[in-house]
Every structure is written in C-alpha cells, then in structure tokens.
Amino acid sequence: MAKGDVLFRQEGTLGLLDFPRDVTAQTRETAYSAYNELARAKVKTLALNFDSTDYMNSAGIGLVISLVEDATQAGRKVFAFGLASHYRKLFNMVGLMERLTLAADEQDVKTRASEPAP
Amino acid sequence: MIPPHTRTEEQQPPLSERVEIFLPSTLGYEKVARSAAEAVAEEMGFSADRIDDLKTAVSEACMNAIEHGNQENRTASVTVLLTAAKEQLEIRVADEGLTPMPAEFPKPGRTQEDNRGWGMFFISQLVDQVEITRLPQGGNQVRMVIYLTPDRKAPAPADTPTPIPDNTPTPENK
Numbered sequence A: 001m002a003k004g005d006v007l008f009r010q011e012g013t014l015g016l017l018d019f020p021r022d023v024t025a026q027t028r029e030t031a032y033s034a035y036n037e038l039a040r041a042k043v044k045t046l047a048l049n050f051d052s053t054d055y056m057n058s059a060g061i062g063l064v065i066s067l068v069e070d071a072t073q074a075g076r077k078v079f080a081f082g083l084a085s086h087y088r089k090l091f092n093m094v095g096l097m098e099r100l101t102l103a104a105d106e107q108d109v110k111t112r113a114s115e116p117a118p
Numbered sequence B: 001m002i003p004p005h006t007r008t009e010e011q012q013p014p015l016s017e018r019v020e021i022f023l024p025s026t027l028g029y030e031k032v033a034r035s036a037a038e039a040v041a042e043e044m045g046f047s048a049d050r051i052d053d054l055k056t057a058v059s060e061a062c063m064n065a066i067e068h069g070n071q072e073n074r075t076a077s078v079t080v081l082l083t084a085a086k087e088q089l090e091i092r093v094a095d096e097g098l099t100p101m102p103a104e105f106p107k108p109g110r111t112q113e114d115n116r117g118w119g120m121f122f123i124s125q126l127v128d129q130v131e132i133t134r135l136p137q138g139g140n141q142v143r144m145v146i147y148l149t150p151d152r153k154a155p156a157p158a159d160t161p162t163p164i165p166d167n168t169p170t171p172e173n174k
Helices: A027-042 A058-073 A085-093 A107-112 B028-042 B049-067 B119-126
Strands: A007-011 A014-018 A045-049 A077-081 B017-024 B079-084 B086-092 B131-136 B142-145
Touching: A007 A027, A014 A027, A014 A107, A027 A058, A045 A058, A045 A107, A058 A077, A058 A085, A058 B049, A058 B119, A077 A107, A085 B049, A085 B119, B017 B028, B028 B049, B028 B079, B028 B086, B049 B079, B049 B086, B049 B119, B049 B142
Parallel strands: A014 A045, A045 A077
Antiparallel strands: A007 A014, B017 B079, B079 B086, B086 B142, B131 B142
C-alpha cells in the first residue's frame, strides 16, 4: 500500500532526494538507490524534499536517519524542507534535527548551499 | 450524529461510544486504523496537534501488532477498539500473539537493523497512558489513552531519545 518511490535530482554539487507520499520500510530500496546515485556523483550538499510526504512511520524515520548518518559522515551538508510540523517534532525526538538543517523550500536550500562555509 | 464536544450535558451519552476495526496482518493497513482514530478524535474536538500524535501512536501500535505480534500472517487479525468517553479517547490494539511482546523493548536506533525500533518510543512520548498486556485468551494488547484536555496529561515518561551514534552507515558511502 506504500505510495511511490524516492527520486533523485542533481544540480551541480547539490543533490536532491524527492520523497514520496508514504515514507515507510517499503521506501528503503528506492531511497538507497537514489542516494547512492548522488553519492557516486560526489554531491557536497544533500537536500531531502518532503513536500509530497503525508505519512511517515517509524521505519521511514529510521531510513531517513540512516541516510543522514551516511551523508554527514561523508562530509555532506544535509538540508530538509517540506516537513510537516508533526514530523519536525518526531525528527527532534530521535535527534535528527541536530544532524540536518531545516530550510523553507527548495530555493532556500539552493541559496544556502551556494553560500561559502563560515 | 452530534459531535461529542458540542453536546450539552443532557446530551452526553451515559456510556462511552465504541468503534471496532479488524485489520488483516499486512503492512499498510495500519493506515485504516489511523484514519478511523483521526475521525473519532475530530468528532471529540481534539486539537490538530493531538490528532497527529494520536495517528502516529495508533499506526505504530498496529505496525507492531502486524509485524511482530502476528508475524505478518495474513490469516491473523489485528483488532483495534476505539472508545470515546467524555474527556478521553482510549485505543486498544490487540494481536493474536503468534509472538509474545518482549518484557522489555530493545533500545531503538543503531542497535537494530536500519535504525528501526522507534515505534514504542514514539507511542510512549505521544500519548498520555500506555500499557502493554498479555491477554488471557492469548495475544498481546497495547492500551493507550489520550486526553482531550492536555492539562490532564499524566507525567511524561522519563525516557530520553537514544542519541544516534557515529558508526558505519548502511548505504554505500562514496
């Protein structure tokens, strides 16, 4: 019953993962596949787009944790946008908000990703 | 149906109102229980934030029942009983107990495959009461209560989130 796959886009050194309506254990395969494409392309910044997501369960959040862990360990800056307030609360509970930066939208990510590191 | 939160004292039912749902043990059907809980909570006048908390707690309890209690055996059912009372909503999620619930849940996060295991943690954080029991006829039951008025909320559990440790990631690291 899961809805959709994770898709990826690359714009220069920015990689975007577009999450589907449902983010669950069934999302795992396409999420890793999309992420690994961006990792192979050596993107420096990863943006997680949750604009289309309206259901994320604990398995889906576990998946996001794994992706964020990998990206940060590889030295990538991680942004997220489009996240509903309830999921921001759940991300905070599991410590994810300390590992990523919330952005207002995709344009905000692009602006911030192009800024030189402090 | 008169929404419970708009009823006068005289219109309040003497007994609670109940909704019972039977789910097949297939992942995804937890969303049916989630939608039902949302509808009942809206009728009762719960705030949008509390309804979001409730939906996550119900989903996670049903997923545990489907995946662990019933081992995704499609012939086994998960029973969800929603009981709306004047000031609270009680949710009971019962499985057929093909696997007993552990006496103690393992810590969520990296200790489990793919950072799984956050379900019971979320439930404990999002509802006001949670109780796990083994039913006399067999099966596991998670009983949750969420209050209409947040100031009736019971003391929060002392659980703290497990920090995400820095160790080898699951996906390829290029």
